[in-house]
Amino acid sequence: MRKVVLMGNPNVGKSVVFSRLTGAKVIASNYPGTTVDFSKGRLRIGGELAEVIDAPGTYSLEPTNKAEEVALNMYGVADIVVDVIDATNLERNLFLTLELLERKKPVIAALNMWDETKHLGIDIDVGRLEELLGVPIVPTAALSGEGIEKLVSRLNEARSPEEIRPTSDEARWIEIGHLVKKVQRITHRHHTKWDRFIDATIKPSTGIPIAIGIILLSFWIVILIGETLISYIFEPLFSFYRPAAMAVSDWLGPGLLHDILIGKLIGGEIDYVQSMGMLTTGLFVPFGMVLPYIVAFYLMLGLLEDSGYLPRLATLTDTVFHKLGMHGHGIVPVFLGLGCNVPGALASRTLETRKQRFISATLMAIAVPCMAQTAMIFGILGPYGLSYIILVFGTLMIVFLAGGLVLGRCVKGESPEILLEIPPYRRPSIVAISKKTWMRVRWFLTEAIPYLFLGVLLINVLYSVGFLEWLGHVFAPVISGWFGLPEESSTALLIGFLRKDLAVGMLLPLAMAPVQLVIATTVLAIYFPCVATFAVLVKELGIEDMIKSTVIMVVTALVVGGVMRLVLIGM
Amino acid sequence: MEIQIADVHAGEEVLITRLIGGYGFWRRLTAMGIREGKFVKVVVRQPFGGPIVVEIDGRCVTMGRGMCRRIMVMLKE
Numbered sequence: 001m002r003k004v005v006l007m008g009n010p011n012v013g014k015s016v017v018f019s020r021l022t023g024a025k026v027i028a029s030n031y032p033g034t035t036v037d038f039s040k041g042r043l044r045i046g047g048e049l050a051e052v053i054d055a056p057g058t059y060s061l062e063p064t065n066k067a068e069e070v071a072l073n074m075y076g077v078a079d080i081v082v083d084v085i086d087a088t089n090l091e092r093n094l095f096l097t098l099e100l101l102e103r104k105k106p107v108i109a110a111l112n113m114w115d116e117t118k119h120l121g122i123d124i125d126v127g128r129l130e131e132l133l134g135v136p137i138v139p140t141a142a143l144s145g146e147g148i149e150k151l152v153s154r155l156n157e158a159r160s161p162e163e164i165r166p167t168s169d170e171a172r173w174i175e176i177g178h179l180v181k182k183v184q185r186i187t188h189r190h191h192t193k194w195d196r197f198i199d200a201t202i203k204p205s206t207g208i209p210i211a212i213g214i215i216l217l218s219f220w221i222v223i224l225i226g227e228t229l230i231s232y233i234f235e236p237l238f239s240f241y242r243p244a245a246m247a248v249s250d251w252l253g254p255g256l257l258h259d260i261l262i263g264k265l266i267g268g269e270i271d272y273v274q275s276m277g278m279l280t281t282g283l284f285v286p287f288g289m290v291l292p293y294i295v296a297f298y299l300m301l302g303l304l305e306d307s308g309y310l311p312r313l314a315t316l317t318d319t320v321f322h323k324l325g326m327h328g329h330g331i332v333p334v335f336l337g338l339g340c341n342v343p344g345a346l347a348s349r350t351l352e353t354r355k356q357r358f359i360s361a362t363l364m365a366i367a368v369p370c371m372a373q374t375a376m377i378f379g380i381l382g383p384y385g386l387s388y389i390i391l392v393f394g395t396l397m398i399v400f401l402a403g404g405l406v407l408g409r410c411v412k413g414e415s416p417e418i419l420l421e422i423p424p425y426r427r428p429s430i431v432a433i434s435k436k437t438w439m440r441v442r443w444f445l446t447e448a449i450p451y452l453f454l455g456v457l458l459i460n461v462l463y464s465v466g467f468l469e470w471l472g473h474v475f476a477p478v479i480s481g482w483f484g485l486p487e488e489s490s491t492a493l494l495i496g497f498l499r500k501d502l503a504v505g506m507l508l509p510l511a512m513a514p515v516q517l518v519i520a521t522t523v524l525a526i527y528f529p530c531v532a533t534f535a536v537l538v539k540e541l542g543i544e545d546m547i548k549s550t551v552i553m554v555v556t557a558l559v560v561g562g563v564m565r566l567v568l569i570g571m
Numbered sequence: 572m573e574i575q576i577a578d579v580h581a582g583e584e585v586l587i588t589r590l591i592g593g594y595g596f597w598r599r600l601t602a603m604g605i606r607e608g609k610f611v612k613v614v615v616r617q618p619f620g621g622p623i624v625v626e627i628d629g630r631c632v633t634m635g636r637g638m639c640r641r642i643m644v645m646l647k648e
Contacts, residue, residue: 059599059602059603060598060602062598064595064598064599064602088629089604089628089629089630091604091628092603092604092628092630095602096602120629169598169601173601173606199614199615202614202615202624202631203615204615204617204618311633314633315615315617315622315624315633316617318617318621318622318633318635319617319618319619319620319621319622322621322622322635327635328622328633416635417622417634417635417636417637417638418622418633418634418635419599419600419603419632419633419634419635419638420632420633421603421630421631421632421633422624422630422631422632422633423630424630
């Protein structure tokens with residue numbers, strides 16, 4: 001099967017072209033040995049089926065980072081290269097185009113964002129450009145689908161022009177200067193109200209309030225979508241499933257196997273949240289509680305990505321995040337982690353170096369409580385007053401900042417400065433976003449859920465054979481002596497590995513003082529991520545780094561818990 | 572007079588004269604269109620040593636302050 005590879009600068013609408021070209025069968029995967037994502041799909045050229053690969057965006061064929069290396073490798077396997085050019089930024093885009101034409105592979109160019117050139121006052125003579133470059137050039141507007149059919153029908157005309165020979169960077173820029181002069185006329189460029197709004201979102205004085213507004217709005221939408229999915233799809237599914245699970249429970253009868261598969265019956269019934277069995281809580285947590293929010297989160301992330309807002313958010317937060325050993329993009333895992341730590345952990349891969357990814361993932365696991373946890377913290381401490389809640393979140397925020405300052409200095413490796421193009425705002429494409437969301441959700445289903453099951457199984461076996469209770473006793477002196485909490489809370493803290501929100505719930509019957517609850521919930525948030533996040537982190541960071549990360553988490557929990565005890569309770 | 576782009580006020584337009592650094596640095600910037608002989612406008616300077624946003628050919632690029640100390644420019648008269 002022939003391979004068609006899409007190449008182009010970042011932010012040229014390449015993924016939208018990709019989703020227009022391909023059918024429903026698209027796969028997102030990791031490039032082997034890297035954390036770079038790419039997508040693959042199928043396309044019919046005439047009667048023949050071809051594979052379409054969406055390479056990561058790159059400014060040139062001489063890679064300066066991992067993603068660009070991957071793009072270059074993909075160029076290596078291409079039979080036909082589709083060079084996606086941003087028509088509104090011809091000059092810069094032509095650099096990659098010339099590089100592609102100098103190498104001997106058939107090229108066809110899509111002059112994308114064609115619809116935007118008109119109101120920007122840009123006029124490009126396509127016929128002349130085609131003549132000068134010696135390859136077919138098709139104007140496209142991927143968002144509306146305009147020109148895509150023509151692009152497909154001309155794919156076989158892709159060619160490698162003889163006239164263009166390899167040259168130096170300087171000579172290439174000079175050549176581009178001549179080309180642009182011949183084919184492009186810019187008539188006017190007026191600043192509009194829209195432009196002023198664009199400026200307002202990156203100026204600190206106006207940008208930060210706007211950012212807070214957008215983040216709050218996104219959360220509200222995520223919760224809305226998540227809850228809607230739960231009440232209309234997932235809850236009905238699980239109530240449909242309940243009789244089957246009860247039948248299995250009756251058939252098994254009491255015993256170890258029942259404890260592991262079904263768990264404890266609460267009042268003679270299966271309780272999806274508290275039974276803790278593989279077939280009850282083990283299924284309900286990933287599918288009934290996490291998945292709906294994962295879907296909602298990925299949808300929202302796709303919208304923020306494709307509208308062009310994320311680079312602006314990264315610009316605003318870079319000042320702080322650079323001091324924490326990351327750069328502005330570090331806001332994305334935090335933002336996602338506040339919903340659910342699992343997508344947050346996955347998002348840490350968008351950072352460039354191992355150091356940045358390590359810091360980002362560790363800090364998120366330590367100091368960013370997920371939505372479920374936040375809800376429980378509000379539920380438990382709410383009755384005692386807002387000040388206790390602020391105490392918990394304030395502590396977590398200090399831990400995040402202090403942790404970042406320390407890790408940024410101690411972790412070996414590089415933390416490069418931000419260098420990021422801010423694309424113009426664009427209307428996101430529904431086709432591209434739904435495809436992206438589906439690819440990411442499918443990744444979660446196939447890659448994260450199996451680990452999650454294994455984790456739940458492990459915890460269940462340990463719980464059933466009484467190991468967790470024993471461990472609880474072992475840790476009881478630390479819990480009471482160091483944190484100043486009742487000994488009984490130690491099992492609850494251990495259960496926190498499985499479900500943080502549930503563990504918070506288990507603290508309720510212990511009749512603790514408000515300050516003790518503050519310490520317990522804070523320690524619970526810090527010491528370990530839930531099993532699902534843990535599984536993803538092992539995959540993302542590797543075992544060795546995850547062990548380091550875990551040590552940091554436990555030490556931080558001990559230090560912070562101890563300090564809080566000293567300050568809030570005294571010796 | 573040649574100065575660092577890190578010292579240019581927001582709203583001012585300047586001409587890039589020199590990029591100081593290795594081939595990798597030069598190449599990363601030029602591939603994004605930031606090269607000698609181009610006019611750029613400083614759009615925003617984030618406070619407390621944060622990044623600088625410049626506009627070049629109608630496109631905005633965010634650059635860390637450290638990089639901006641290695642981009643030499645002339646004020647446009």
